[in-house]
Amino acid sequence: MIELGCHCGNVQVVASQSPVDLTACNCSICRRYAAYWAYYSPEQVTVSYRQEPLVYSWKDRSIEFNFCSNCGCITHYHTTETSPEQKVGINFRMATVAEIENLQLRHLDGASSWQYLEELLP
Numbered sequence: 001m002i003e004l005g006c007h008c009g010n011v012q013v014v015a016s017q018s019p020v021d022l023t024a025c026n027c028s029i030c031r032r033y034a035a036y037w038a039y040y041s042p043e044q045v046t047v048s049y050r051q052e053p054l055v056y057s058w059k060d061r062s063i064e065f066n067f068c069s070n071c072g073c074i075t076h077y078h079t080t081e082t083s084p085e086q087k088v089g090i091n092f093r094m095a096t097v098a099e100i101e102n103l104q105l106r107h108l109d110g111a112s113s114w115q116y117l118e119e120l121l122p
Helices: none
Strands: 002-005 011-015 021-025 037-040 045-049 054-056 063-067 074-079 088-091 104-108
Touching (some): 045 074
Parallel strands (some): 021 104
Antiparallel strands (some): 063 074
């Protein structure tokens, strides 16, 4: 089990297990957030908070990004019912260096091909 929280401690995100790897995406929103995403099924994640997080959704509204309403940290996102795949992305920039130092960081080309860059290499 892994427990992560925003800077002020308002939002806590608990996952049933540590991720195998993390993803840095370069799409128009993720590159601005600079998050390291770990992906889970909704059943593997529990989110709790004292003050309800702020939510941002755009375009087809298939993803809702959640931010602490107090300190502003992006904590996670989840797909909505309009998405074909139900998942939760947890921002592992909330983790300590020790919690992520041995995890592989994969780079997703969300700006163009939607493939992992290491898979595009010859």
